[in-house]
Amino acid sequence: MWIPGIGFKKQAILKVGRLAIFLPLPFVYREKVSMSSLWNFLFILPALLLFLVFGVYPFYKVFQLSLMEWEGLKGLPMTFVGFRNFWEIFTSDKMWWISMLHAGWITFLALTLQNGVALILALMCARDIRGGHVYRVIFYIPPVLSGIVIGLVWSLIYSYPDGVLNTILVKLGLESWTRPWLGDPKTALNAVAFVHMWKGFGWGFVILLAGLQNIPQQIYEAAKVDGANAWQRFIYITVPMMIPVFVLVAILTILGTMQIYDIIAATTNGGPTGHTEVPVTQILSWMGRRRFGYAAAEGVVFGIILLLSARVLFMVSRKLRQD
């Protein structure tokens, strides 16, 4: 694949990059290749092809773009700049790292508060309580709603001075607490994080509930016979047996929350004064400034950070299971 407008040396660098991405793929599967495993490969070939075309190839194209300066219109020159975009991200783009911190803070809240609430609700619904099925449906409604719609609804709830929240505060005699929750730099990020958690806790709830229901009841009964109280049963039975589920929920929470965009777009659009900027809004704003190469470089850095955090979580979970 020859890219017009760039020299032989640069083409060669890109070719090496392409090979570096595609060549190792067959060696990922390290077991001895037998005839039967070859047949197995044949059956996964359609899925593999789809993955290569829609997963690996776009990643390669984004990486390729990240080494360029391009204004986003086919026909305009692509200038090869090597790793200059990455250098700029690491040395002078303060806002990018601030946006990572914002996403990190929302992720931290989601990992702790959102999943904590999801676990409590899952523990309650795992028992045979009256109307349990109704609660399950109710808790699962927010995640299936569109983020944009939720954002718009919560904008009205937070709106100043006559939004639902401020009206309730006034009625409770807490007038001094009223404020434009999304427009105040002190509260905007947490207000957005709350909306995200409200929307997202249902996912965790469903997965955790499924995990809880997979724990054999006999173990709890045996522990009861041995005199273990509810707290001890939770700490010594539920928690250890739920570790794989906790890891799954944590990974999904990290990946989902770090990529938060729709709620931000519908509520603050990164404002006030950048206090709710997150990586995706940053990437989009660079595209708006016609720096598609730089936006792609941010996308690559962001992807690598997410991959690394998922990897770390896997390692932690393996360690916990071994212990």
Added chain:
Amino acid sequence: MKRGFVRGVVLMCLFPLLAFFVSGCSRVSSSQTAPQDEVVTMWHWLSDKEDLLESLAEQFTKETGIKVKVDVFGPTETYKQKVIASAQTNVLPDIFGVLGDKKDFANFIKVGYVKDLTPYFEQNDGEWLHRFYPDAIKTVSFSKDNEYGIKPGIYGVPLDMVTIQFVYNKDILKQAGLDPEKPPQTMEEFLKAVKTIKEKVGVDGLVTGFGELWLVECMASNFAWNIMGEEKMIATYRGEVKYTDPDWVRVFEVFDKMRKAGVFIPGIVIKSNKEAERDFARGKTAFAFNGSWCVNVYKHMNSNLHFGTMLPPKISDANPVGVWGGAGTFFVVNGKSPRAEKAIEFLKWLTEKDQQVRFVRDANSLPAVKGCEEFLAPEVRGFLKAMNFMYHPRNFPVQEDPLVVDTFCRGIQGIIVGEKTPKDVAEEVQRVKDKQLKKRARR
């Protein structure tokens, strides 16, 4: 038998995949496109003018036999992305709008998606050209030695004009004991009026969509125009004057003064213009800062709203007051379209007086062509008057770097929420400006 089974399974897996690729990558067959060949397609983002444009297209078809299909895609950001994405795959329609700054416009011309309309405007002794207000044409033209290297000429067809200025609620001013026919003219008068309104009516001062950075830039450059004038603004964009210059610091200080006087509605820095329009239409503030399109919007939102227009409050006597203005909505003809001639014919027809009068009557637009003034609603006339004070930085010979503009606007947002001082912002903007100048020099 076994091998046949496996082959069958593999084929079953591969066939849909192959079909998927083939159908996805192939061009639409000629039998499917044949009827469309004769239809001129126009993409726009003007949801408030959707019915009007459709009915005009139908009328044009009746009169000329040329079929025109009008498609609306909104909101503007979605439309902008759609146009860029369509340009990548060469599926742009015959007529479309380029949203963005002059550089975006220049890029579309460079890659051949915009037809040079100069010969058409100049035909018959410039009959088409002379229909328009000169400022409308300025927005869609590239002058000699423009910084983008575009061949001088006219590349778009303006459908309406836009001026952006202050509007005020006459009823609120009356309730506060102020004369609704004499709105404040200077910044001191404005701040005093806001204070009186707050005390007597309990209503906030000003709302606008400061969540959208271009509105911040617009208001700030109005103040800059008044304080330092065009030459100094251009010199700053060239890098010859610093943003730490006392005149620029004074521009930032105006926002600080307004913040201290409680002019802004709380949460103004995250408000979209749509939300701001809703707030003003519902009487939540006495003043708004908006473009001439707002007349139609306010009338739809609240038919009982009585409002007037005023120029931005004067800060200095050194230079005249200015307002942003130029062609509001403009369309271009796809340079790669086989139906370009028909598309131009349609646009020419749309800018005839009869059709422009319909824009004025049905959509309260500020017309791009002369001779429709008598049909304007009184509120629109206020915006028409502002055309005497009109300028636009996009028509300057040199444009400010987008990153500097971004830092400038975000800095002002910081002043409005009380996080930054005017001096901080001036220094921050200058730092970014220096960096961008260095970068440009390297290139």
